[in-house]
Amino acid sequence: MAKRAQHAAATSSSAAPAAAPAGDAARAPSASHVVVFGVAAERLGLRLEQVAEIIRPPKLAKMPMAPPSLLGLANLRGTVLPVLSLRRLLGWPDASAGDTARVIVIDRAAPFGLLVDRIDRLLRVADDAIAQDDAGAGQLDPGLLEGVIKGGEGRDTIKVVHPDRLLRDQFARLSSAGPRAAAGVAVIAGAAGRNEAAQHRLALLSFDLGAQEYALPLERVLEIIALPPHVSEVPRPETAVLGVVTLRDRLLPLVSLRTLLGFPDDLVRDGRAKVIVLSLGQGAVGVVVDRTRDILRVDPALIDPAPALLTRGEGDAEIAAICRLDHGRRLVGLLSADRLFRSELVSRVLSQQQEQGSVAGHQAGGDAVADEQFIVFRLGEQDYGVPVAAIDEVARAPERVTRLPKAPAFIDGVMNLRGRVMPIVDLRRRFELAANQAKTAQRVLVLDSGGGKTGFLVDSVSELIRLPAHAISAAPEVSADQARLIHRVANLEADGRIILLIDPAQLLDRVEADVLAKFARSRPDAALPAS
Template structure:
């Protein structure tokens, strides 16, 4: 640990959340902890890292939950009434399962000793230091960033504008005492290539922009319309129009930043959301008076000088952005119009389009629900009593069947996804898909339904490993139904080489039609 690191520990981390694992006491810096919850129900994700316990639904958001014991190479333990999940800020929301949460403590900086002198069963790379308490007791302080990075390189390293990272920090209730007096936390975004930021305490959440926004009749120029946000109508304003820039069509990279105003909540469309910044106050300067007085530029209240001045980020004020009577009147008119029949009819008309829903075939594997696009499914058949075995093939290939005179290779989807192979029973089905030009059957535990899922509940799956990110690409989060569907990317179930080998097996086999 460098001198600068030690100084940062002393300056920023006076408060700690302490917890127990395997009979020893550990701690996280309080300013990295969002909240503490009981062990939730989790959806197990195939092809993830060994420490992953699954995905949980945290107030409508997907939360990866991992075993801190496994992250620290400790033996696993059964969960009980004292088990807790500490939700931390590690670039994305992440929950660490611990045996028991002890307390929140405040310490004198002199009680912190550098990690260099620590001898522990835990890898020293994940230690910040040790707190020496009265009576000789010691508490090891763990490094959140290194814990996340050691297990989830893809998860912790992503900063490509996806909403998961920034929204994670917003999900928890704000803790005024948790913010350091020396650091300003910001959500940065881009508009027309220029980087701006909003203080994180002014942002409620960040969501992906839909393909279209429902138009509000007679709305002003800045209000694009409304979207459905988990059952409530959210007025949407264009930041480009606030800045007097030309409007561009909504794209997948666009994000809507949801901010609080006096009298309501507003979504602001940004070109992209970049990252969450922690900027020392000495690098933040107020906007010069002669610039601030120039009309629209008054929305910028300060400027951050990053990377030795090579990167300038303009910090906006939500109140100044919407301070004009014109914008306030537009938003007020929307609130009054929200429940009128015309508005309801307009919203219903927007929901009738095919683009608002996707159709999936839902099936089960090992008690979890998966789904594939209905257009990718050729048919669904029963598993025959016997399959023709294929020698020297992949371990997940169950064999071949005769499907109306055509040779069909069959894959055990449990084995392909790294799950335990199950016993054959009457509920199992073969879902027939076309992958790489080869019609392939996949054995699943059961087929549940064909489900219509609104696009607004679809979100990218947390990228917990390279293979998982390819195969399980999205999640349909359905908190009202207490369900979470793992959406499988069909064309990633077999690599090109695997698909070619199956094609060769089919071509060489002289299976006689039954």
């Protein structure tokens, strides 16, 4: 990898007097290459053997609860690369990254990148030319340097930094850590022991078609993706079949649920349309809906058989049942995944899937056993994931919450969730992010810890995704809080995305859990209106 860095570094015909002439350097038994670069007005250097490569500033995923010197995480050919600001590490003010800015990737078992203002050249010097000289360090801490290369008259001194010493204060965990194993998430304490009534509730994914809300059993949902901008049409498709798209190198047929239910086939392309990927036998089919809403867990007593009149529409699908929510004010049509298509349409869709060379990518056996499902939510421009198994439900943010005096800043208040008081934690505040002004898409992720429910307010819920084991890796340890809460990342190289995977068991530490338990014991039920 050092050869790539040598090729990427800019060379120069001029050399400092301390550098050996080209002919002598070729015969010199002990010499080093130094990558010379600039930060602000300083000329700094790194030994070439420390450098893996030099790249342009990449797209970054922001990591919360990290030291300010961490700019974010980048996807470097499948490797998660922490990128640090050398300006901030040295305590210098920020400056806008110009066209000359580069990231020097440091060659380690767990590599990291340093953002610098510019690359000057590659310099070959005798080893004894890199001398210890505290006075030559200038305003820099001499402890950060391997030494200095003194310039001749009219030339600046080059200060050779040691990358591990740069990390000793803010990133000690990062500098000492090798690649970590991507261990699975811990089970939320008590979640496995939910009461019997909770275990028998039906998990549903609700969505909109026009002004009506419908739902499908969550257990049949493999994932949820945004409607692709381009759908490839297929010869002589069924009326409801829109075409096929590629989902992680496999063909996925798309079916219009509007057509199946006999609605006008007006495909909604407002940016909110979603594809619900359903398991269908040994294959998978994408069902296009206007927008997804919530993940619900419903008491079977609130589900009634659908009136016969609703099963006699013009479409192929039938409404299997009606869910009565919010004391009957919210009626949700429950569809059966097995009865979603008439039998002849099922066979044709699956036959078409096989003819197009699609492999049943979501089979019950095989590699799918190692897959994990996550609810993906957003805070600002960053994606986060929580295991589906840890989510009790996903609800809309309440119009108002009851504020609690003397509560920690990250506690938004408490809300009434079907007769039970539930504290709401604002994840933006918990992660020390700026406040969100746009609140229309906010959702509350409800986690059941066994002793009670806690809601986590997020900007939006974007998708449900199934990730193979090879896409999940250990997150770099940049701080103790981050390492405990976010110790895995999903690196989707094909999409250029990094999803930070949250361990739900660590979402509240012991002190915060005690605070929430105190609020639960106060039981301010009488002061709360029913939602």
